[in-house]
Amino acid sequence: MADPLYFLVFCLVLILAATAHNLQSSEEGYISLVLSSKGVDFAEDVMINKAVSTIISLQLPNIKKSIKIPMIGKVHF
16 A cells, blocks of 8 residues: 555645646646545545554653642652
8 A cells, every 4th residue: 555645745746747837838727636535535544544553653651750749648640
């Protein structure tokens, strides 16, 4: 499966190429984009899977601390 970052870079390059060509041409141009539900669902699944795999690999440090609070006593967290 392709990395979503490569897809975004590819889209950016296409947009920049179309813009640069449009600056050199005296004719009017346009960019047309068709998004289907199936394509949007696929992109959503790819991005969710990437986010989940990134979050799962993160590990939080084990922090333990004790503090003495007047009228409550010693608190451990």
